[in-house]
Amino acid sequence: AQKITQTQPGMFVQEKEAVTLDCTYDTSDPSYGLFWYKQPSSGEMIFLIYQGSYDQQNATEGRYSLNFQKARKSANLVISASQLGDSAMYFCAMREGTPLVFGKGTRLSVIA
């Protein structure tokens, strides 16, 4: 069974609009971390945001926020005020032990 599910292979959003990228996860461990990474066409993996399983508040980093719904096991990424430079692959990942388990990614395209 997949540990991390990203159901949207591709998404389009208009510049300056907000967009939500979905991520659901599967774990029975009470202690885990959830991450979002961005991979632009240049190929590097850029860390965006982290949410710990015990964190009471949703994580925010600038234009990125994580909509963490623990009971539903979802950790959606919200990007506000999309910019052309946000066009990239976005990966949701979970850490139970030390290595990250990645979802298959969502390709976001921002349209001018």
Next chain:
Amino acid sequence: DTAVSQTPKYLVTQMGNDKSIKCEQNLGHDTMYWYKQDSKKFLKIMFSYNNKELIINETVPNRFSPKSPDKAHLNLHINSLELGDSAVYFCASSLTGLAGLPSYNEQFFGPGTRLTVL
């Protein structure tokens, strides 16, 4: 002030050859990883080393042999390269948190090495 560096960035080679990819981190992290990203962009853990000791070895052919001479380095040697080995290989590092406590352990990734086997 590069955090995680990998060399080379691109590697093109013939089937059957042996090649190495080097990784170094200057973050003082104690755990290093190799991930493979296939042509469909799927990222999967291959190996994990903690303080130079192998702690995770996923189902990877034994043609792949990681070597960690010290905590700051984790190299990947591949013998008898095959067409299916073509992928992007990412090195990453993190700092292990205290056992039993959730901790913010961002993994810092290297820039990746694009391996093409002809």
